[in-house]
Amino acid sequence: MAQSYPPPQLGVPTKRSRGPVVLFLVLVVVLVVAVVGIVLIVLKGPNGTANDPSEPKHAAAGTLQFRRVVKVEPNACTKAPTTANVRCSSDGTRYTLGKVELDGTHVTEVQAVVNSQGVGWVVNLTLDAQGTTTFATLTADLVKQQEPANQLAIVVNDQVVSAPMVNGVISGGQVQITGNFTSDSAKKLAADITG
Numbered sequence: 001m002a003q004s005y006p007p008p009q010l011g012v013p014t015k016r017s018r019g020p021v022v023l024f025l026v027l028v029v030v031l032v033v034a035v036v037g038i039v040l041i042v043l044k045g046p047n048g049t050a051n052d053p054s055e056p057k058h059a060a061a062g063t064l065q066f067r068r069v070v071k072v073e074p075n076a077c078t079k080a081p082t083t084a085n086v087r088c089s090s091d092g093t094r095y096t097l098g099k100v101e102l103d104g105t106h107v108t109e110v111q112a113v114v115n116s117q118g119v120g121w122v123v124n125l126t127l128d129a130q131g132t133t134t135f136a137t138l139t140a141d142l143v144k145q146q147e148p149a150n151q152l153a154i155v156v157n158d159q160v161v162s163a164p165m166v167n168g169v170i171s172g173g174q175v176q177i178t179g180n181f182t183s184d185s186a187k188k189l190a191a192d193i194t195g
Contacts, residue, residue: 057190058110065100068149070098072093077094088159089159093160102138108126111123111124139152143169
């Protein structure tokens with residue numbers, strides 16, 4: 001004889017309490033927010049800025065200038081320059097410079113990084129569209145000149161931090177400052193450029 005089962009019924013399911021599930025979800029959200037907050041505190045300094053000076057930053061408009069080199073006089077800076085077109089470097093070299101060709105308003109990113117092409121560190125600058133065009137024109141002219149007129153002074157806070165010879169046209173908006181930088185000196189230069 002076949003066993004009979006009660007006929008299926010349609011009806012309202014019994015309600016279960018959602019309190020423990022809601023409490024669990026609230027605790028998970030609080031935990032996630034707390035972890036994210038701790039991570040941000042660890043990664044950021046007390047003033048809300050990143051602790052790592054090698055992360056990309058913007059250049060300070062009035063701090064950075066690119067100027068043509070007109071004349072170079074090693075060990076000639078014994079006192080502060082008194083003319084508008086003369087600047088010194090930290091090693092005492094005196095530079096007579098042309099007008100400001102490009103300033104920090106066209107530099108969108110500054111970053112100190114390990115040199116991927118060799119040893120040491122470099123400072124990378126990214127230019128905006130106008131800066132890219134101006135820099136390409138400037139370097140195209142400088143590459144044709146003889147020394148010292150083929151040099152481009154990078155001036156930060158009225159001091160020449162580098163005056164490299166231009167060996168080719170830089171047209172991609174990516175500028176790399178090299179010069180036997182250590183981690184500390186590259187990060188300092190990047191910090192000076194960003195003000």
